[in-house]
Amino acid sequence: MLHCGGLWFFNMTKGIFINLDILHFTVCLYLRTKNINKYTKRNNAVCGLLNSKKLICPHKCNKFEEMADVQGLPKVATPQDNVVPRETHEKQSCSLIMGKSFIFRQPHLVIGNPPYAHFNQLPKEMAEQVKKIIGTSEGDIYYAFIIQSINLLQADGELIYIVPYHFFYNTYAKAVREHILRNGKIEIIVDLDETRLFKRANPETIIFKFRKGTFNLDNEKIKILRLKNINLTSYDIIVSAIKAFMNRKSDEVWDYKEIKHFTTSASWSTHWSSVSFQISKIPCIELSKLAKVGVGPVSGFDKAYCVSEDEFSTLKDNEKALIKKFIKAKNCIRYITKGYHYYILIDDEIDENELKSRYPNLYLKLLRYKDNLSNRYLSNGKSWFNWQGLRNHRFLLENLHKKRIYVPTLDRRPYNRFSLGDEYTWPASDVIFIQPYDDDDIFFLLSYLNSSFFREYYLAYGGRRGGRVAFTQRILNNTKIPLIPDNIKKEISDITKNIINILYNNHNVEEKDNEIDRLIYDIVYSIVVAEK
Numbered sequence: 001m002l003h004c005g006g007l008w009f010f011n012m013t014k015g016i017f018i019n020l021d022i023l024h025f026t027v028c029l030y031l032r033t034k035n036i037n038k039y040t041k042r043n044n045a046v047c048g049l050l051n052s053k054k055l056i057c058p059h060k061c062n063k064f065e066e067m068a069d070v071q072g073l074p075k076v077a078t079p080q081d082n083v084v085p086r087e088t089h090e091k092q093s094c095s096l097i098m099g100k101s102f103i104f105r106q107p108h109l110v111i112g113n114p115p116y117a118h119f120n121q122l123p124k125e126m127a128e129q130v131k132k133i134i135g136t137s138e139g140d141i142y143y144a145f146i147i148q149s150i151n152l153l154q155a156d157g158e159l160i161y162i163v164p165y166h167f168f169y170n171t172y173a174k175a176v177r178e179h180i181l182r183n184g185k186i187e188i189i190v191d192l193d194e195t196r197l198f199k200r201a202n203p204e205t206i207i208f209k210f211r212k213g214t215f216n217l218d219n220e221k222i223k224i225l226r227l228k229n230i231n232l233t234s235y236d237i238i239v240s241a242i243k244a245f246m247n248r249k250s251d252e253v254w255d256y257k258e259i260k261h262f263t264t265s266a267s268w269s270t271h272w273s274s275v276s277f278q279i280s281k282i283p284c285i286e287l288s289k290l291a292k293v294g295v296g297p298v299s300g301f302d303k304a305y306c307v308s309e310d311e312f313s314t315l316k317d318n319e320k321a322l323i324k325k326f327i328k329a330k331n332c333i334r335y336i337t338k339g340y341h342y343y344i345l346i347d348d349e350i351d352e353n354e355l356k357s358r359y360p361n362l363y364l365k366l367l368r369y370k371d372n373l374s375n376r377y378l379s380n381g382k383s384w385f386n387w388q389g390l391r392n393h394r395f396l397l398e399n400l401h402k403k404r405i406y407v408p409t410l411d412r413r414p415y416n417r418f419s420l421g422d423e424y425t426w427p428a429s430d431v432i433f434i435q436p437y438d439d440d441d442i443f444f445l446l447s448y449l450n451s452s453f454f455r456e457y458y459l460a461y462g463g464r465r466g467g468r469v470a471f472t473q474r475i476l477n478n479t480k481i482p483l484i485p486d487n488i489k490k491e492i493s494d495i496t497k498n499i500i501n502i503l504y505n506n507h508n509v510e511e512k513d514n515e516i517d518r519l520i521y522d523i524v525y526s527i528v529v530a531e532k
Helices: 020-031 034-045 062-068 085-096 124-132 139-153 171-183 233-245 274-280 309-314 352-358 359-368 370-374 391-396 441-451 450-464 473-478 486-504 510-531
Strands: 001-003 008-012 054-056 083-085 109-113 158-164 186-193 205-212 221-227 254-260 285-286 291-295 323-327 332-337 343-344 406-407 417-422 425-427 431-436 468-470 481-482
Touching: 001 171, 008 020, 008 417, 085 124, 109 139, 109 359, 124 139, 124 171, 139 158, 171 186, 186 510, 221 233, 274 450, 291 473, 309 343, 332 406, 332 441, 332 486, 343 359, 352 359, 359 370, 406 425, 425 431, 431 441, 431 473, 441 450, 441 510, 450 468, 450 473, 481 510, 486 510
Parallel strands: 008 109, 109 158, 186 221, 323 425, 332 417
Antiparallel strands: 001 008, 054 083, 158 205, 186 205, 221 254, 285 481, 291 431, 323 343, 406 417, 406 431
């Protein structure tokens, strides 16, 4: 960490070094909102750079000055060269930011790239400090850096961090989001999507600018730049970002938008849509009230349990009874599922002697992978051949005779793939299942969840993960379903059944798909108007 007057700058990601152009951009991001001459005169510093060996506060930084020239920025004063061994830098930085030996006055500005490491990867002493700060052992060390940096800032101080996007939506980062809302506001978010910033890692990254103070967040807005083209050089991305930010409008590289500030610690998103506003204005019901949303069993080592068609044909009848049809993400086509995968699914009550004597072929197959299976984490009482976790096992057994909806947990497709599964199928670990409590709702829910209306709402609600969409149990449970009149629901359900029949005959359903979209948008709009 570098402390120069009222400014701190540090890069502490062990073994991973960020593209320095991006670090320059964080400085430009700060300077665009400041009286630069006044600030640099008072603090005599604006930037510090970390290379793979040393922390350097350079006397000159040609590329930064070049970028400053492009944007009409004045040249910036920097202190004399100051070199600190990397190991000393990291040790001192961790001590400072974790509050162990804070010796400098409170900074006015902190610019940084904190380390990214899950709690379980940290040394014991540091892990205890992180847990104390973030209140959980399921978080990341950079959560603690955000919280502590905010604590150390002066009033009206600013924090600019380059961090992974997932603290916007992760359940265990709720404390971070709450801390931000309690202590100030976010002024700018630069969403870099999956741009390759690091040499040996590729996290979905954002830069955010926070200001400490007391604000009425209902009246505040956040300026957002969201990258559209990740195939440019980092320098071109940065120059275009500064221009888009200055002009306050979108271009071929960036989307620019000003959105209302986040006011709750629920999932945040940089995706904007008018659909979210419409949903907030009409009567709705949470999906959890209409259906069971859940995850299926997890084996911990799929290879051992997967059975091919040829293997299945050689099994005895009683052994075939332990083979179940599982729906994986690749089987979700959209509206329908195609194919399935055979897996050995053993009830935890079966012991090894019974497995060996009654199901010899299955036992021998599993025995080949005993070392791998034994190395998994297994809760007390489980044998080496048991599944790691039979999640929702009882519920799924009780409802095996019913159809249900499956969706991939992560998807890069530009459309949703909620897919209807046949009776007696099970969810694999890479899908979420949705089992309506009322069987009559299944076709309406299937079409609504696949609609472009719902996709826009879901992305704005926090489902985006870089270039992918994540469908999680928590977010899906809390999503809102409009209370649509029964006659419209029936019309949508009938069209959905027609779509399914068309797909089974390998014909195009685009026209019917668009018809459902029009129905949903029209009915929601009419409800919004009526509610006024």
